[in-house]
Amino acid sequence: MSDKHLSTQFDAELTNISTRVLEMGGLVEHQMAKSIAALAAFDAEQAAQVLREEERVNRMEMEIDRDLSAIIARRQPTARDLRLLIAVSRIIANLERVGDEAARIARVVQRLDAVGLHGRIRPPVSDLNFESELAVALLRKALDAFARLDPVQAVEVLKQDDEIDREFEGLMRKLITYMMEDPRTISTSIDLVFVAKAVERVGDHAKNLAEAIIYIVKGADVRHSPPQQIENAVK
Amino acid sequence: MPSTITLPEPPPVLKAQSNNLDFYYGSFKALKGISMPVYANRVTALIGPSGCGKSTFLRCFNRMHDLYPGHRYDGTISLFPDGVNILDKQVDPIEVRMRISMVFQKPNPFPKSIFENVAYGLRVRGESSRSFLEDKVEAALRGAALWGEVKDRLRDLAVNLSGGQQQRLCIARALATDPEIVLFDEPTSALDPIATGSIEELIGEIKHKVTVLIVTHNMQQAARVSDFTAYMYLGDLIEYGETKEIFMKPKRKETEDYITGRFG
Numbered sequence: 281m282s283d284k285h286l287s288t289q290f291d292a293e294l295t296n297i298s299t300r301v302l303e304m305g306g307l308v309e310h311q312m313a314k315s316i317a318a319l320a321a322f323d324a325e326q327a328a329q330v331l332r333e334e335e336r337v338n339r340m341e342m343e344i345d346r347d348l349s350a351i352i353a354r355r356q357p358t359a360r361d362l363r364l365l366i367a368v369s370r371i372i373a374n375l376e377r378v379g380d381e382a383a384r385i386a387r388v389v390q391r392l393d394a395v396g397l398h399g400r401i402r403p404p405v406s407d408l409n410f411e412s413e414l415a416v417a418l419l420r421k422a423l424d425a426f427a428r429l430d431p432v433q434a435v436e437v438l439k440q441d442d443e444i445d446r447e448f449e450g451l452m453r454k455l456i457t458y459m460m461e462d463p464r465t466i467s468t469s470i471d472l473v474f475v476a477k478a479v480e481r482v483g484d485h486a487k488n489l490a491e492a493i494i495y496i497v498k499g500a501d502v503r504h505s506p507p508q509q510i511e512n513a514v515k
Numbered sequence: 516m517p518s519t520i521t522l523p524e525p526p527p528v529l530k531a532q533s534n535n536l537d538f539y540y541g542s543f544k545a546l547k548g549i550s551m552p553v554y555a556n557r558v559t560a561l562i563g564p565s566g567c568g569k570s571t572f573l574r575c576f577n578r579m580h581d582l583y584p585g586h587r588y589d590g591t592i593s594l595f596p597d598g599v600n601i602l603d604k605q606v607d608p609i610e611v612r613m614r615i616s617m618v619f620q621k622p623n624p625f626p627k628s629i630f631e632n633v634a635y636g637l638r639v640r641g642e643s644s645r646s647f648l649e650d651k652v653e654a655a656l657r658g659a660a661l662w663g664e665v666k667d668r669l670r671d672l673a674v675n676l677s678g679g680q681q682q683r684l685c686i687a688r689a690l691a692t693d694p695e696i697v698l699f700d701e702p703t704s705a706l707d708p709i710a711t712g713s714i715e716e717l718i719g720e721i722k723h724k725v726t727v728l729i730v731t732h733n734m735q736q737a738a739r740v741s742d743f744t745a746y747m748y749l750g751d752l753i754e755y756g757e758t759k760e761i762f763m764k765p766k767r768k769e770t771e772d773y774i775t776g777r778f779g
Contacts, residue, residue, distance in 0.1 A: 283772070283777050284777065285775065285776045285777050286776050286777065286778070287776060290776065356735055357775070358734070358738070358762045358763075358774045358775055359762060359763060359764065359765055359771045359774055359775050360771060360775060361775050362762075362763065363763070363764075499763065499764030
């Protein structure tokens with residue numbers, strides 16, 4: 281938002297909302313990276329930290345939501361201000377779900393640790409790491425596009441999500457091979473399928489963020505739109 | 516349970532069209548080439564900061580400016596279906612005002628009875644039949660959602676009504692002559708929120724019978740009551756479009772700055 285409102289208080293409220301969205305985004309990004317690190321190291325303590333942080337993420341979502349309602353009630357925003365607030369409401373719901381995915385991974389780590397099954401299978405940690413690095417980087421890029429309200433970068437996020445999907449499919453094939461070769465790895469492999477799926481979902485959430493950013497800046501709802509239509513909307 | 520079918524709203528029909536309209540207060544050019552449609556049975560809101568020309572534009576529609584010397588129109592306002600240019604000097608302004616009536620910012624009932632206020636325009640037109648006037652007055656008061664409150668005291672002085680009732684009386688007066696367009700110039704700025712709400716509700720109802728053009732400083736009011744919105748600034752029409760588009764995604768930055776409160 282380059283230029284200012286007549287009401288400086290309104291400006292401050294909107295800036296504050298955006299700042300807290302970014303703060304929440306940073307938190308779930310960190311949570312996600314930590315959950316994968318916990319998996320790589322089979323570190324139950326690190327997994328427990330991820331689960332503790334989830335509560336904080338949930339609280340942040342509720343607080344931002346409450347402030348959004350208050351701004352709408354008091355300011356009756358229009359046009360891009362209204363679009364920003366609607367989009368923020370969607371963005372924080374997606375960020376909260378990223379937190380849920382991290383927690384899901386953390387719980388897998390705790391389970392693997394408890395049953396001690398991890399010795400039977402060497403998890404494809406490097407593939408999972410790679411997929412999750414892609415997903416976390418994409419999330420960061422989406423948050424960055426939000427901070428600068430940059431629709432061009434948002435479009436890049438939409439395109440890059442395909443890479444994660446391809447990684448996910450590759451991982452899936454690998455895990456299926458493990459299970460076919462040695463049925464004793466089935467249980468662990470299924471857990472890892474959930475992890476890979478959780479990471480893949482993070483890419484989807486980053487994509488939703490990108491669509492929300494295009495909505496704020498261009499006023500176009502590009503959800504479920506073919507790529508060409510999205511490019512046109514951003515032009 | 517029978518399923519209800521919602522019929523799509525019929526496409527708007529043109530009721531009036533201003534074409535390249537300039538207006539001068541003496542040598543001051545207050546309107547600069549305004550071209551804009553007004554659709555039948557729709558509410559069109561004119562918004563913009565003070566001095567943008569929205570009231571000047573509104574007043575062109577019933578030749579209010581004729582009352583002052585030295586004012587000049589350039590361009591046309593065509594009224595449909597006949598397509599007559601209501602700004603044409605050959606056209607009698609009294610006739611225009613029968614077809615296009617006006618409600619003002621402050622309720623301005625005449626110092627007469629409630630009945631006579633509503634019957635006034637009809638009497639000017641030469642109607643004198645008692646039963647005809649009674650029918651028309653009742654219909655107009657019902658149309659303005661005032662009948663129930665005043666039917667037992669039609670002979671009372673109109674000035675004894677509350678502000679909101681007075682404004683609804685003025686709307687009844689504006690409706691009594693069966694106008695095609697009703698102009699509202701800031702109709703609720705002197706009213707409390709409840710009276711404002713009832714006037715807004717009324718505007719939503721009368722549009723089924725007439726076409727409404729409203730000037731308002733209250734942007735939320737424009738957003739609530741209108742189907743189309745025109746944003747004006749310094750005598751120019753900056754943007755015209757469907758209200759939901761203007762308030763959600765205006766095309767021009769100037770419009771967006773104004774409606775989001777960034778105008779300074």
